[in-house]
Amino acid sequence: MPATWYVNAPFPVREDIRQAHAAAWDRIARPGTWLTGAQRVAIAAETRHARTACALCKARKEALSPSSVDGAHDTKSDLPAAQVEAIHRIATDPGRLTESWQNGLGLDESVYVETVGVIAQLTAIDTFASGLGEPWRTLPEPVSGEPTRRVTPGAKHGLAWVATLDPADAEGEDEGLYPSGRPPANIRRAMSLVPNEVRGFFNLVEVQYLPGPAMNDFDNEYRAITHAQIELLAGRVSAINQCAY
Amino acid sequence: MNGGEADGNIPHGALLANFAEAVVSGDPAELRDVRTGIVNTLGAEALVDSAAVVGLFNAIDRVADAIGIPLEDWKAESTTDMREAIGVTAFPSGRG
Numbered sequence: 001m002p003a004t005w006y007v008n009a010p011f012p013v014r015e016d017i018r019q020a021h022a023a024a025w026d027r028i029a030r031p032g033t034w035l036t037g038a039q040r041v042a043i044a045a046e047t048r049h050a051r052t053a054c055a056l057c058k059a060r061k062e063a064l065s066p067s068s069v070d071g072a073h074d075t076k077s078d079l080p081a082a083q084v085e086a087i088h089r090i091a092t093d094p095g096r097l098t099e100s101w102q103n104g105l106g107l108d109e110s111v112y113v114e115t116v117g118v119i120a121q122l123t124a125i126d127t128f129a130s131g132l133g134e135p136w137r138t139l140p141e142p143v144s145g146e147p148t149r150r151v152t153p154g155a156k157h158g159l160a161w162v163a164t165l166d167p168a169d170a171e172g173e174d175e176g177l178y179p180s181g182r183p184p185a186n187i188r189r190a191m192s193l194v195p196n197e198v199r200g201f202f203n204l205v206e207v208q209y210l211p212g213p214a215m216n217d218f219d220n221e222y223r224a225i226t227h228a229q230i231e232l233l234a235g236r237v238s239a240i241n242q243c244a245y
Numbered sequence: 246m247n248g249g250e251a252d253g254n255i256p257h258g259a260l261l262a263n264f265a266e267a268v269v270s271g272d273p274a275e276l277r278d279v280r281t282g283i284v285n286t287l288g289a290e291a292l293v294d295s296a297a298v299v300g301l302f303n304a305i306d307r308v309a310d311a312i313g314i315p316l317e318d319w320k321a322e323s324t325t326d327m328r329e330a331i332g333v334t335a336f337p338s339g340r341g
Contacts, residue, residue, distance in 0.1 A: 011289040017297060086311075094310040102313065116311045124304035131268045131296025133280060161313035187305060190312040201308070208301035224290035228255045230298050235253075236265040237302040245309035245316055 009134050017128075020207040024121045024200060029140035033150055033194045034110045035118075037142035042077040043087060043118040044139050048126070049076045050088040057092040066096055082107045083115060090119050095242030099161045109162045110151075110193055117197030124204050155193045165192035179212055187245065209234075257286055261295060268299045 002022035006013040031037050050057050054074040060066040073088050082105045126136045154169030167178045177195050178184040191197040214222045260282055267276040283292045
């Protein structure tokens with residue numbers, strides 16, 4: 001499957017990245033926990049459309065307050081309006097999202113989290129391609145089938161705007177979702193209402209950032225850039241995105 | 246703050262910060278120049294690893310902000326001065 005990924009890239013791409021990106025593309029195409037493959041691919045297409053072609057998103061991004069600009073999103077999917085609003089705002093202006101905005105969408109929390117998961121995986125891959133000067137890869141064809149509709153027992157409200165799974169409640173199928181021996185970072189808990197989105201996204205984290213044990217191993221370097229250079233890049237991106245996490 | 250001033254006393258920090266800025270802002274001409282700069286200075290492997298990090302954190306920021314997760318207390322305490330210095334606490338997501 002990864003055989004065709006980055007074969008014509010101007011710079012050699014590590015095999016683990018090629019494998020992880022091919023796997024992510026496959027996940028986007030397949031039925032998820034609450035969404036069909038067609039809905040997941042539509043979310044990916046809508047994300048790209050929001051970045052490149054939505055006049056409302058552009059006007060809101062430039063406004064002092066996004067809520068001061070009315071209008072309709074330029075959309076290219078049949079997704080519900082609330083989901084389109086979520087996709088466009090997360091894709092184009094994530095630093096000004098609020099809990100009241102999220103609550104006001106009226107989207108099922110699990111559907112919302114799975115939508116975030118698809119946007120996140122696509123964003124990680126598309127941004128990487130842009131960095132190398134590669135065109136964004138054509139989206140996959142959806143795979144037919146039904147979502148699992150597996151409810152996450154033990155997920156509770158309190159940490160974030162949506163329910164999340166505390167490590168102490170990660171049992172059964174969810175055992176092993178978090179690293180053992182230390183509390184998970186909140187970013188790892190963020191999408192735990194839909195555990196498969198955590199697993200998929202952290203597959204990308206391991207190859208695009210660092211595997212867990214390497215993150216705090218400052219005696220050794222694992223990439224062609226140092227820990228300090230990695231953190232500088234991460235911090236700069238977050239500052240540009242106005243993300244305080 | 247612009248990338249050119251934000252090297253953090255890290256080798257080639259300004260170049261890397263400019264790369265992050267060019268990728269996220271999507272300026273093709275600037276991106277071409279800084280990409281060439283990284284390859285010539287740090288090598289092609291470093292460019293690939295830098296693009297990977299920028300891509301990942303462009304996604305992580307969206308997860309964090311869309312889900313509304315708070316910064317861990319220990320991280321907030323250990324980075325208070327740095328967060329004040331770069332203005333992170335003024336961001337909407339940094340006020341909680």
